[in-house]
Amino acid sequence: MKTVNVGILGLGTVGGGTALVLQRNAQEIFRRVGREVLVTMASVRNLESDRLCDCSNLSLTQDPFRIVDHADIDVVVELIGGESLAKDLVLRAISNGKHVVTANKALIALHGNEIFAAAEANGVSVSFESAVAGGISIIKSMREGLAGNQIEMVAGIINGTGNFILTEMRDKGRTFEDVLAEAQALGYAEADPTFDVEGIDAAHKLTILASIAYGTPLQFEKVYTEGISALSLTDVAYAEELGYRIKHLGIAKATDTGLELRVHPTLIPAARLIANVNGVMNAVLVKGNAVGNTLHYGAGAGAEPTASAVVADILDLVRGIDGACASRVPHLGFQASEIIEREVKAHAKFETACYLRFEVKDVAGVMSKLSAEFAKQNISLEGITQKEPKAGDDLVSVIFITQVTEEGRVDEVVASIEAMSEVFKPAVKIRVEHFN
Ligand code: HSE
Numbered sequence: 001m002k003t004v005n006v007g008i009l010g011l012g013t014v015g016g017g018t019a020l021v022l023q024r025n026a027q028e029i030f031r032r033v034g035r036e037v038l039v040t041m042a043s044v045r046n047l048e049s050d051r052l053c054d055c056s057n058l059s060l061t062q063d064p065f066r067i068v069d070h071a072d073i074d075v076v077v078e079l080i081g082g083e084s085l086a087k088d089l090v091l092r093a094i095s096n097g098k099h100v101v102t103a104n105k106a107l108i109a110l111h112g113n114e115i116f117a118a119a120e121a122n123g124v125s126v127s128f129e130s131a132v133a134g135g136i137s138i139i140k141s142m143r144e145g146l147a148g149n150q151i152e153m154v155a156g157i158i159n160g161t162g163n164f165i166l167t168e169m170r171d172k173g174r175t176f177e178d179v180l181a182e183a184q185a186l187g188y189a190e191a192d193p194t195f196d197v198e199g200i201d202a203a204h205k206l207t208i209l210a211s212i213a214y215g216t217p218l219q220f221e222k223v224y225t226e227g228i229s230a231l232s233l234t235d236v237a238y239a240e241e242l243g244y245r246i247k248h249l250g251i252a253k254a255t256d257t258g259l260e261l262r263v264h265p266t267l268i269p270a271a272r273l274i275a276n277v278n279g280v281m282n283a284v285l286v287k288g289n290a291v292g293n294t295l296h297y298g299a300g301a302g303a304e305p306t307a308s309a310v311v312a313d314i315l316d317l318v319r320g321i322d323g324a325c326a327s328r329v330p331h332l333g334f335q336a337s338e339i340i341e342r343e344v345k346a347h348a349k350f351e352t353a354c355y356l357r358f359e360v361k362d363v364a365g366v367m368s369k370l371s372a373e374f375a376k377q378n379i380s381l382e383g384i385t386q387k388e389p390k391a392g393d394d395l396v397s398v399i400f401i402t403q404v405t406e407e408g409r410v411d412e413v414v415a416s417i418e419a420m421s422e423v424f425k426p427a428v429k430i431r432v433e434h435f436n
Contacts, residue, residue: 001034004318007041007067009089010080011060013187014103014130015042016052017303018077018310023054025311033318041067043080052303068093075317077310078102081191087111090126094118099321101313103130103306109204112211112218116331125320125328127313132205133158133282135305136298137312142212142286143333149288151213154252155433158205160280160300161188161196162228162248166265167278169236170245176229188280188301198227199248199263206250209284210261213252214342215334219261222344223250226264235357235428238399239267242385244355245275246430258343260350267355267401267432274435285435293435348408353382353432356400356414361422362389370398370423373416377409395424401432 006022008015019039022029029037042055043064061067068076068089076093078086078100086107093100095118102108108115108128119126129139133156142151157163161183168179180197183189188196195201207220228248239246244267253260268275273295277283282300287293299305320328330336360366367386374381380403387397402410414427 003036003038004074004321005038005040005072006075006077006314007070007073008039008077008079009043009064009067010078011042011044011051011053012079013052013303014306014310015077015079017307018079019053019058021304021307021311022314029311029315033315035318037314037318041070041073043067064089065092068096068098073098074321075099075101075314077314078104078107079310081106083107083110087115090115091118094122094124094126097122097124099124099317100126101130101310101317102126102128103310104128105131105201105204105208109207109218109220112208112331116336119331120336125317126331127317128208129313130306130309132208133284133296134160134298134300134302135308136282136284136296136300137309138209138284138296139212140312141294141296142209143329146286146288146291146294147333149290150254151286151288152254153287154209154213154250154284155274155435156206156209156250156284157247157274157277157282158209158250158284158300159196159199159202159248160282161190161193162199162202163277163282164188164280165197165228166231166236166246166248169231169233170240173233175233176231197229199225202248202250202263206252206261206263209250210252210259211332211339213286214254214259215332215339216259216342217339219344222261224262224264224347224350228265231265232428234397235355235430238357238387238397239355239430240270242383242399242401243270244268244432245270247275247277249433251433255345255351257349258345260345262347262350265430267430269434272435348406348411350407350431351404352407353404353434354402354407354410355428355430355432356402356410357428358398358417359395359424360398361424362394362396363422366422367398369420370400370417373413374400374402377413379403379405379409379413407431
């Protein structure tokens with residue numbers, strides 16, 4: 001059978017890792033797909049840089065359009081990242097009738113609707129397993145392995161940098177800034193690390209997972225997003241004392257009143273498996289109405305784990321390269337004509353429990369005054385804790401954990417408590433999920 005020629009756009013960490021894995025595992029790959037899969041061209045910024053892979057049989061170019069326009073290239077692998085140039089290259093490859101594999105989560109989250117429509121019109125596929133949670137194969141699991149289910153919830157640790165920071169803060173008491181600097185030095189963080197710490201990277205990934213879970217268009221702009229940059233060591237430690245871990249989660253939940261799409265720090269009971277996913281590792285919990293809870297765990301970043309997913313996508317395309325378009329798994333796992341908008345709830349309508357910490361003057365009656373505000377809103381409390389004042393300080397931390405309620409009602413309680421003369425500083429609010 002004819003060799004499949006692959007052109008890689010960007011031969012950096014993931015691009016170099018992809019070529020390396022294809023070269024190292026060539027024999028196994030041939031046995032799996034029955035043909036040779038060769039990287040024949042790659043675009044690079046600098047022709048002289050060191051590479052992870054053997055480039056002796058590779059044609060290197062500084063012009064990525066030469067690859068997407070080249071008649072001999074069957075599959076284009078986009079690994080340059082960013083939005084604008086990547087989008088132009090991917091659309092051009094599609095219009096040239098080439099299949100595309102990409103690890104670019106921002107590209108898919110922001111422009112996926114247009115890109116998939118173009119691919120369907122041209123009879124080609126765009127594969128993007130490596131865009132979410134690196135090597136875990138969560139997209140394949142959700143689109144195929146769990147296809148018999150209605151998905152009730154997806155909740156994932158989908159940013160390795162954020163998880164590394166939270167793990168180091170909890171285990172070693174290190175500050176946020178200190179750990180972020182290490183994550184950047186280790187190469188986990190995005191080019192712009194605010195994407196990691198402000199939740200934007202996780203929101204890109206959640207956008208993709210939510211559309212695959214519910215068969216809705218990609219709608220990044222509707223994801224409620226909070227990062228981890230405002231988290232303090234105090235709350236990380238208090239959560240631990242109360243039997244919880246703080247994890248930065250992307251959550252997509254189907255409720256009777258609409259979808260909840262949210263990315264934020266979350267208290268999780270310390271005994272849950274997902275609460276024990278540490279360091280740069282990722283994990284995605286998917287609850288289906290037939291299967292129940294499933295937890296998918298693995299490396300979410302790095303050259304070879306990400307390359308593992310890129311190569312699997314290439315092989316899937318190779319298996320179907322001569323076949324009919326209709327037999328391929330649809331981009332979002334649902335027929336294109338069945339991609340349907342659903343109401344996405346505003347954050348005031350989220351149904352969630354909350355951890356609330358107030359700093360208050362240590363005077364008689366203050367606790368009951370604060371508690372009364374919850375009763376006024378008919379919010380049940382799971383727990384109330386008062387911490388000792390720090391030496392030389394007359395302020396104490398009072399922590400409430402609510403039962404599940406509409407978040408807007410919690411916000412009203414917080415506003416009335418913050419207006420009290422005994423209360424100092426804005427409250428800390430962190431959502432709580434039990435995953436029962
Ligand atoms: N910066 C991302 C992370 C890389 O830390 O998860 C993988 O998408």
